[in-house]
Amino acid sequence: MTASYKELLKQREALEQQIKEAKQREMATAVAQVRELIAAYELTQEDVFPVGRAGRASSNAGVKVAPKYRDPATGQTWTGRGKPPKWIQDQDREKFAI
Structure with missing residues (x-):
């Protein structure tokens, strides 16, 4: 049996909520891992995000x-x-x- 339009919209809303919750959980885990690595290796912002050619405009612009x-x-x-x-x-x- 095929689902009606309204049923599909309800399913989509439920899936979007599940996706949002899963993303929040995984982001929290990722941030915790990153913080652990930064602390363990005493990394600075420049270590993680070096200023290079991509990070600034061309020097002769x-x-x-x-x-x-x-x-x-x-x-x-x-x-x-x-x-x-x-x-x-x-x-x-x-x-x-x-």
């Missing part, structure tokens, strides 16, 4: 770069990074090098 190419006709410049401007597209870049 926002740094101005000197232009490498110049359009002799207009004087516009381009650093060689990002999408090339129209005046240098499909051309030999050596003739525009600064």
